Amino acid sequence: MRAKLTGHDTFPLRYGWLYKAVNHLNSGGKLQTSKEDETQQAIIRLGVGKNMVNAIRYWAESAGLLYSKRKQSNIDYFTSKNGNYIFNEKTGKDPYxxxxxxxxxxxxxxxxxxxxxxxxxxxxxxxxxxxxxxxxxxxxxxxxxxxxxxxxxxxxxxxxxxxxxxxxxxxxxxxxxxxxxxxxxxxxxxxxxxxxxxxxxxxxxxLNSKSDLPIEIFIYALLKFVQKESLLSKVSKVNFKSLLLDPLSPGRIFRLSEQGLGEKLDAAQNYSNGRISWLDTSGLRQVSVDSAYLNQEQVVLDSYYEGASNV
Structure with a gap:
């Protein structure tokens, strides 16, 4: 692991920045600042100063919406699958x-x-x-x-x-x-x-139940975490305590209480028709994911946006 404590130029994330980053790149723009002409084009097209161009790139890259490739002494940035999935102005699920x-x-x-x-x-x-x-x-x-x-x-x-x-x-x-x-x-x-x-x-x-966290987003995070764990253990099971406390777990990232995680797992079990299940018996709390469901996180996200668009 390496530290990444700079790059944002102390600018917090702002509304519109992730949309701007994805669609600026999709329209042929550049986000690197080593070439002055490309920097000036980005400043004009994004409507921000040079330091904010850096910050926009930082937040979009940190969220995995962009990825970079080095070509000799230059670094080129490209929009990722996740970036286009949400923020593409034509096909994105929720660009704004x-x-x-x-x-x-x-x-x-x-x-x-x-x-x-x-x-x-x-x-x-x-x-x-x-x-x-x-x-x-x-x-x-x-x-x-x-x-x-x-x-x-x-x-x-x-x-x-x-x-x-x-x-x-x-x-x-x-x-x-x-x-x-x-x-x-x-x-x-x-x-x-x-x-x-x-x-x-x-x-x-x-730490609480995070009642406004949609169950589909929780399940997406749960599946990503279990995928990571299964690469090591080769089984699609995880201990309740790991889901609550381990780095990168839904419990940690969403700041869920123990009761809140249990409530989310109950809802996930109902949502998935038992393909996500968990035991809460004396001395054993374990979450299992059906192997056929383990890689369905994109389907779950699609379901969320289908429902959200009908509200």
Missing amino acids: LEHLGSIWLVHFWLCFNEDEMTSYRYFFNIFNGEYFEKQVLLAHMSDDLVKLTPSDSSVNNSTIRKDIDTFLNSYSKKHIAKAGDEEQFRSPLTELSLIQESGKNYYLSD
Whole structure:
């Protein structure tokens, strides 16, 4: 794992940026900033400054909506399957993030990554605090990054602090636009209410049932996690505790309580007609996924958007 604490230029994610990144690339635009003419074209077409071009690319790439290929000394960016699935202006399921499930999905994509460590991935996958001070989060992350990214000597407290500030500015309810502010300056991630300000430099991120998390998005995350686990164990079963506490698990990424995870698993069992099932008996809580259902995460997403479009 390597640290990825820069690239956003301290800009939190904003509404419209992911749409702009995907469709700018699809229309033949470029997002790298090494060539001045391409940079100026991106500034004009995206309607933002140079640093914001960098930030747009950062957030879209971090969410897995873009991927890069190096060609000699240049890096070219391309739209991924996930990027087109949601944000393509012609075929995308929800290019303007009108459905809350799409924002939950973007959040999952941002955090389901074990290759590059960012402050939000650290918080949602490793940090255990529910009520915390920013300085305490900084201290914990600084200590843990020494173990998590041992080969990366570029990490320092100043860089970590800026990344944490950007993370909190993207997720915290305190950054919802005030009356009169323009909607595009809000981060869509604040809609999830995963983090709330609770006094100066104090924050609350409680564990609960996340009643507004659509069951299809939960199942998508569950299947992705079990797929990852099954590569190691060769079986499509996972311990309840792993689903609740392990890095990259739905319990971690969605900040579910133990009761909340149980409720989501009950709903998933009903939704899947038993193809996802779980036992909760004395001393054993285990979740099983039918092997024929294990790779149906895209079908589940399609079902969500079919239902959402009919509302």
